[in-house]
Amino acid sequence: MNRRRFLKRSALAFSGLAVTGLPGLAHAQATPITIGQSVDLSGPTQSLGRDYFSGAKLCFDVSNAAGGIGGRPLRLLQLDDGGQAARAVANVARLLNQERVDHLFGLTGDACIAAALNSPAFARSDKLLFAPMSGADYAAERVVYLRASYGEEIAAILATLSGAGLKAFTIAHAGTAAGIAARDAAFALLKKRGLGAPDAIALPADPRQMGVAASGILNRRPQAVVILADTIPTALLARELRSRNPGLFVCATSCVDPTALRQIIGAQTATGIVLSRVVPDPLRSAAPSAREFSQAFNRYFDEAPSCANFEGYLAAKLLVNALRKAGPNPDSPRLLAALHSQKTSEPAGWKIDFGSGRRASHFVDTIVIRRNGDTLG
Structure with missing residues (x-):
């Protein structure tokens, strides 16, 4: 399956109403933990948003197949903002006020992220935004960054x-x-x-x-x-x-x-x-999490993964781990405390530490675009 077909199987990616999983994955029947995301799936930079979503959705589906979080499935509610700040604000308001999501996850695009964090809906809420795809440091509280600045x-x-x-x-x-x-x-x-x-x-x-x-x-x-x-x-x-x-x-x-x-x-x-x-190349890295991701990705997709796929998967995995540590009622304060307890260190100097500040990772690498569209690290 390629990423575009995978996205078409996820009805919420286009309608905002439901998500289907990967073929053959079973889902628990308990009350779900709902994760809300606004992301560019149709604008000029849609491939970045689509890849990030595909990686995250893969992780959530694999977690659900293993029993979810204490028997509760993860439900990813995603709305397309097309890379437009006004649509991102409207999406976040809908996720918080109508869909009543438990947490916000992985918004994309600096203009969209800044607008969403400054929106009345986010200001009135007590929800946490985890792992937005941005290296900017916004003044808003309740934001936890995974990537380097x-x-x-x-x-x-x-x-x-x-x-x-x-x-x-x-x-x-x-x-x-x-x-x-x-x-x-x-x-x-x-x-x-x-x-x-x-x-x-x-x-x-x-x-x-x-x-x-x-x-x-x-x-x-x-x-x-x-x-x-x-x-x-x-x-x-x-x-x-x-x-x-x-x-x-x-x-x-x-x-x-x-x-x-x-x-x-x-x-x-x-x-x-x-x-x-801001993440290692999943095709070349010796990091255990990169190998784990590549194996899961290759099981369901017939194309090479991207760094954005891996970043989405990694962000979702760290969120899943924190939700498990947060206990049966993983609200924002409990989730934040669980995140701050997470520390890992992997090859090539790649470290994850949520207890050292707002940014859990300071990893940066450089790649070069080749004539065939591939990249060279």
Whole structure:
């Protein structure tokens, strides 16, 4: 089965009303623990959201087949926001007020996440948002991050470029509040590590001005440009930069969907672009959890897994483990306490520790897009 067919089997992914499981998986009949998610399944970066959902849904289905949480099945209620902030706000309101979900899980897209966390529905609730796909640090409480920060991603990219002998960098960041905050967090981390802050430029809100922005960046004569933005502005800027300087090192963070990036700018232009990743490559990692995921994924899918698949699976697994530790009534305070007790350490320096702060993982790796669309770590 491929991921698209799997998603079609999950009616909630499109209707928001029900979820079907993988073929042959039995579900318990007790009162379910309901997990709510708003995610981009139909917008321009849908492959990232779909892959994250597929990995999480796989984990929940496998857990249900093993008896659920104390005999209670996990029910994933998912609504498509198409990558639009207003729809994400409406979805979160529906999940909290109408569907009465027990917990929120894995929202995607910085604009959608920021809008949802600032929404009246979330402010009025006592629910926890677990593992949003963002490296930004939002002021909202009741948010637990699994992945590294954007500052850590940028620091890792610059370390990789410096190791290749490059010295002149420009960071091109979204001009939004989230983009500026991510830039400042990156600069603070670089300063803490004894590294100087690179040149920086805010991207225009109007995509028609991206060519002007590219010319302005190239006039600064950087050896590499690190783009801190979502997939669409990253793709548009990368295309303009490489049309003017094909040999320029172009890098981006894990919030960029590599499939959509390649579709927008073409295989030739995308080749050689460096992307950071916040989980190990499931096809190459020696980590036990990566092997476990690959075995489960290969049992039900006939295609290679992505890093987003693995991130969704890992987030769901950590949530399942915490729900088991939280006892028979896993409300948000009990879930948070159970999460804070989770610590693991695996090969390649990959560690999970929810007790050390808001972010449980500080792992960052870099990959390079190859001409055939594959990536090289």
